[in-house]
Amino acid sequence: MSCLALALQPSNGSDILLQTREWFPPARALIALSFFRQTRQAFSPTKHPHPNPKQKQPPSSSSSSTSAADPDDATAAEFVGDDPLAASNGQVIVGVESKYRVVYRLVNSIYILGVTVADHDDNSINVFECIHIVNQAVSVIVTACRGVDVTPVKLGRKYAEVYMALDIVLRGVSNIRLAAMLGSMHGDGIAKMVHSALDTENKIRGGDSWASVESHAAEHLASVQAFSNARFELPLETVAAGDEMAASLAPVVQESEELKEEMEEPDSLDPFAASETVNKEKELVGGFKKTMDPSSKDLTLALAGLEVTTLPPAEATQSTHINVEGFEGEYGGIEFSNEQATIGETFESLSDAWGGGLDPSEFMGPKKIHKKEGLAGLELLHTSDPKAVEGKDGGNVDNLVKKPEMKGPEMYISEEIRTEFRESLLARVGLMGVFYLKTMPPKGSGEEKETEFSFRVEGTSPVKRFAMQSSRVSSLGNGLFHVRTAPSEEPIPILKYSLQPKLTPLPLRVRMVKRVSGTLLSLMIQYVSSPELPQPLKNVDFVLKLPVDPTLLKVSPKAILNRTDRELKWQVPEIPLTGSPGRLRARMPLDSENSEEEPEIICYVKFSVQGSSSLSGITLRAAAEGNTDFYEVDHRFETGVYMCN
Missing domain, CATH: 3.30.450 (Beta-Lactamase)
Known part of the structure; x- marks a missing residue:
């Protein structure tokens, strides 16, 4: 690329x-x-x-x-x-x-x-x-x-x-093929230039083409077949000399009588007939024959001279029990018996101890101790049988809440607004938004299917500039965009935009008034929400940077004081869309030495909203009506540097 x-x-x-x-x-x-x-x-x-151009130019x-x-x-x-x-x-x-x-x-x-x-x-x-x-x-x-x-x-x-x-x-192309192309440009022409890739590489590197290798393989196979079918006749003198040499090297073996009897064949039979020794029953040890008669003396003759071990006494076959006694009574024991076959069965009673620990209540009689319920019965969820709750991890409380699974690619808009108020006047404002794409997570098989679809962006009249990631997104005109990308674990930013300052909506207007009377500093912060917001702002933080560490401080309503960073923080649960402006007051004394200087005080506002619509009014739509190539999830906007001084 x-x-x-x-x-x-x-x-x-x-x-x-x-x-x-x-x-x-x-x-x-x-x-x-x-x-x-x-x-x-x-x-x-x-x-x-x-x-x-050869002279060195100045930086300008x-x-x-x-x-x-x-x-x-x-x-x-x-x-x-x-x-x-x-x-x-x-x-x-x-x-x-x-x-x-x-x-x-x-x-x-x-x-x-x-x-x-x-x-x-x-x-x-x-x-x-x-x-x-x-x-x-x-x-x-x-x-x-x-x-x-x-x-x-x-x-x-x-x-x-x-x-x-x-x-x-x-x-x-490689340098080898480039040289071949340049050599064939004025000679062999286009056909040689295009179709000479493999032959050129093989010739330069000393390798053979497939045609020559195939012919060599066929010739080699024909030679092997010819040598395997060849027959050579040896002179009689050579064969006789070989037999004499083999007789001198091989040891003389005495043939047993049984072998001679097996090799002897009647003269009247066909020399190519099968030997009758195959049909003869071989005798067992000492001519012993199987019999069902228990009174036969052949069994005694067969067992003669063999060492027969005596059986152990009856007491030795009983299981051995080792008692374990403690200060709370008998805790049971371990039995070693000859009837158990495997190691797992032998130590089955010990393996339970590694799983959940020893429970003395199992050895204290049939009476079961009733467990007191506490914490609204949450301990019963942890100690309950996993089969009681559907699912593999039914005993875990965290797994009782199922997370929603992705049905397909998801898109949402994330916006960040930055403003600066000077008392009650708006000095600067800016909004930047990003379109994020969440693909289906990769499965790790190596052959992942790419995510590809088209979407439409509407309400772009206040946009000052659009920037897109050209490696994944292309513009089709009239607000249509086409995206094609590989699956990713993290959300992918595909489009970025910024709004014109005069067309940027303000979710919250802030005003700060201060008054210094002698060594006493009084502050008041007023805030009012925009009535055009789709939902009220919740969990809004007002952070006031104090010029000095206050010795005496009076606030209304209650606030959190951080003496290390010299910050005063108010947490407003919810700001209504309509109604009178909210007020935050603070009063503190200043040092007499620095009372003549004008103290610099800054108030920062922080909030984050997640909902079905964006702050800028930009909407995300499918390319065609009724098309579900992607799923639109909740959009979000938050504050960047939202301040008043």
């Missing part, structure tokens, strides 16, 4: 070529090229003559704002480096609402331009990669014109080759 478009722009005349990525609109690239042309004309020698000559340009020019440019547009290469940031970074190189009278967006906060733009792509485009142009004498006429003769080469360069 480093380079979005490549273009060729002559010093005088219309643009020669524009090559963009598939998803980058050519209209935006043309806007960036137009801004670059206007910037060049604004800084041309006819308007502002440049000194020699390398301005990075639009003050050096013509004041009637509508473009905004920010130059990177010294001597803007005076050297043969460099970069410049152009644009008003959407800013673009244009990396340029001047070859003869043709500007080779690379267009990308300005750097974001996350530094996702690699400007060095964009410079590298522009340098590769310069190599293509110089090769097409057979030298640095680059003119529009020479480029027109090789326009098709230049167009395809810049299209490949824009998508990223």
Whole structure:
């Protein structure tokens, strides 16, 4: 995403070529090229003559704002480096609402331009990669014109080759393939340039193509089959010598009588018939045969000479019980028995102790102690059976309240208002809002589906400026926007805006009056809510910065005094939309030494509101009626620096 478009722009005349990525609109690239042309004309020698670029310029000559340009020019440019547009290469940031970074190189009278967006906060733009792509485009142009004498006429003769080469360069090529493309530009033509990617890489690196590897594999398989089917005849002398050598090396083995009997075959039978020894029953030890007669003497003969262990006495088969006695009685014990088979069953009584601890009440008789209920029975929820409450974690009180699950993408508006009152007059005001998008949380499978939909923004008449994150949002005009982004755990800011000061609504007007009589300072703060608010303001904090740490302080109504920070804080639960203004009073003595100086006192107001509508009146709608591509949740607005002095 480093380079979005490549273009060729002559010093005088219309643009020669524009090559963009598939998803980058050519209209935006043309806007960036137009801004670059206007910037060049604004800084041309006819308007502002440049000194020699080799000389070091003072800091004032390398301005990075639009003050050096013509004041009637509508473009905004920010130059990177010294001597803007005076050297043969460099970069410049152009644009008003959407800013673009244009990396340029001047070859003869043709500007080779690379267009990308300005750097974001996350530094996702690699400007060095964009410079590298522009340098590769310069190599293509110089090769097409057979030298640095680059003119529009020479480029027109090789326009098709230049167009395809810049299209490949824009998508990223290695130096190996770039060299092959430049070599085939005046020879093999476009077909070799486009389809020679894999063969070129393999040839340079010494690798074989798939066609040659396949032929080698077929030849190797044929050779293996030929060798496996080959037969060789040995001379009789060689076979006889081998038999003599094997007889001299192998030991002489005496064949047993049983083996001889098995190998002997009657002469009358077919030599290829099966041997009858297979059907003969093999005799067991000493000619012992199975019998069901218990009185047979063969069992005694079979067991003769064998050691037979005697059985243990009957007492040894009983389970062993170890009693554990304490000062509260018998706590039970542990039984070791030969009947238990597994270790888990043997220590089953011990495993319960690791789960919840020993309970002495189980060993103190059948009487059950009644537990007293306290804390409105909350302890019964913690100690109750998890099966009693539906769900896996039924015994936990925190899990009884189910959190609402997301049905789809959610959007809301967050606004921050800042004001400054001087006594009762409004000195400054400003409001900035942000559109936030909450996508479905990623599942972690690696193949996450992107969130994509369109929405409409209405009530934008008081907006002074809109700024959008171009990597995720694009404007379709007439208040329509299209968003496309990957899933994220955190809310994503996609649109930012600010209101005009004269059209900014004030949720709360504040007035502060002070009076000094001798060494006694009296303060009064008046506040009144705007009747146009959708709901009353709740939990409003008024923080008064005191000039000194008061020794005697009288307030009405009650307030909280922080002596460390010298702050006096009132907490108002709710301010009604209509009615008389609220009043906060404070009185304190001042030091006699500083009584002549005018004390500086500042009052800060803090509140936060969450509801169905925004403070500015901007509304969020679906692109079409009845469309549920996203869900609109509660909007919110809060105070930034809301003060009165």
